Amino acid sequence: MSQEKRSSFTGKIGFVLAAAGSAVGLGNIWRFPYLAAKYGGGIFLLVYILLAVTFGFALMIAEIAIGRKTGLSAIGAFKLLNKKFSFLGWLAAIIPAIILPYYSVIGGWVAKYLWSFISGGAFQTANDTYFGNFISQTGEPISWFILFIGITALIVLCGVEKGIEKVSKIMMPVLVVLSLFIAIYSVCLPGASEGVKYYLLPDFSRFSATTVLAALGQLFYSMSLAMGIMITYGSYMKKEVSLEASVTQIEIFDTGIAFLAGMMIIPAVFVFSGGTPEALGKGPSLMFVTLPKVFESMTGGTVVGALFFILVFFAALTSSISLMETVVSIVCDKCKVKRGVSCLIVFIFSVALGLLSTLGYGIWSEVKIIGLQFLDFFDFISNSVLMPVVAFFTSIFVGYVIKPKTIADEVEISGKFKRKALFEVVIKYLAPVCIILILVSSVLDAFGIFKI
Numbered sequence: 001m002s003q004e005k006r007s008s009f010t011g012k013i014g015f016v017l018a019a020a021g022s023a024v025g026l027g028n029i030w031r032f033p034y035l036a037a038k039y040g041g042g043i044f045l046l047v048y049i050l051l052a053v054t055f056g057f058a059l060m061i062a063e064i065a066i067g068r069k070t071g072l073s074a075i076g077a078f079k080l081l082n083k084k085f086s087f088l089g090w091l092a093a094i095i096p097a098i099i100l101p102y103y104s105v106i107g108g109w110v111a112k113y114l115w116s117f118i119s120g121g122a123f124q125t126a127n128d129t130y131f132g133n134f135i136s137q138t139g140e141p142i143s144w145f146i147l148f149i150g151i152t153a154l155i156v157l158c159g160v161e162k163g164i165e166k167v168s169k170i171m172m173p174v175l176v177v178l179s180l181f182i183a184i185y186s187v188c189l190p191g192a193s194e195g196v197k198y199y200l201l202p203d204f205s206r207f208s209a210t211t212v213l214a215a216l217g218q219l220f221y222s223m224s225l226a227m228g229i230m231i232t233y234g235s236y237m238k239k240e241v242s243l244e245a246s247v248t249q250i251e252i253f254d255t256g257i258a259f260l261a262g263m264m265i266i267p268a269v270f271v272f273s274g275g276t277p278e279a280l281g282k283g284p285s286l287m288f289v290t291l292p293k294v295f296e297s298m299t300g301g302t303v304v305g306a307l308f309f310i311l312v313f314f315a316a317l318t319s320s321i322s323l324m325e326t327v328v329s330i331v332c333d334k335c336k337v338k339r340g341v342s343c344l345i346v347f348i349f350s351v352a353l354g355l356l357s358t359l360g361y362g363i364w365s366e367v368k369i370i371g372l373q374f375l376d377f378f379d380f381i382s383n384s385v386l387m388p389v390v391a392f393f394t395s396i397f398v399g400y401v402i403k404p405k406t407i408a409d410e411v412e413i414s415g416k417f418k419r420k421a422l423f424e425v426v427i428k429y430l431a432p433v434c435i436i437l438i439l440v441s442s443v444l445d446a447f448g449i450f451k452i
């Protein structure tokens, strides 16, 4: 791994766009709005933004700096810096393997909706029961899931990353413009103001440890943190590009798209389904149930909807490609197999895990693990348990083993480190203490042992 000459991004824009391309995906458009709706709207948004500028900032700086300093990806990087911490690289590497299968299940749902919009069945999707009926079948969701992960595997196998990167540079700006347009339309719908208030004004009585944990999990997920991705990206980064400025831009980009997605969806929930806790707590199905209604009410909604789902499909595909690429390259390195074989292993493993997630909404809906369906369970384990654990150890590692100065020195190669004091406080004290408290309380909560 370390012997080969590392390719590097051409400059700052190249780096920021590539990292933002990895960050922006279903996490922003599908996951963020349903969590925000479920966990109290404004209070979730506020907690999320506060966490992004403190935890998110500190962790992303640390991960990218570790990558740039060592020139290695997670497993090698932790090992090089301190042998005792090589377990951390491994722990981080398991996470994308858990996310990829269920990510592709959702990707399959997006593909199905895209197809409905293109093939003239757009407005059936606006029917209340459409989504529930679709995911509870057996054959259809499985076919779409396998199609999605099959396309991902093919692209990873051919390694046409260059083409994908070029296309995403065009698609991403289009996605921003379209999101802005749909969000403005949503906000202007009659009756939307209640939803806008719910989304923007925090209600402090809804604050709890679970809100913070959900927001923290979402932050890691959305910014591709705590799973070694940003370490790998950092290892491709040139020394003269400003680390701090890049991190700020990636965060603004990622949070901006998530914010807009909430603006598209949450006011529309109030308009079409009322702001009942039931409608707001829909979870993973929220985007699929609410957005088609927005498109149905819009002149030219079929075209706008089709365009929208093409872009979401694309954002999901670029993310699933990098998720799979991460897993495939680890299997290649560690099992000493060829790329093709590794792709096949990862494909089979993901189909098996993904099948649990699809069937969990259909014939196996009775099967629950700690009260969760398979998809929600995988999501919970990766985002609410493993990622906080990795983030905790990373902050201990940086704060007390290699010391914040190592990171600060790396950042200062490319300019002044303006928020150095903030970085130190967060990584040494705030992050470890808060993550442990939140993690313990929420895991106990999930098992029903202790309620906050």
Ligand code: TRP
Residues within 6 Å of the ligand: 022, 023, 024, 025, 026, 027, 028, 096, 099, 221, 222, 223, 224, 225, 227, 229, 318, 319, 320, 322, 323
């Ligand atoms: N951040 C991506 C999103 O918001 C999902 C994701 C998580 C991801 N981890 C990743 C993408 C690693 C690529 C690589 O949807």
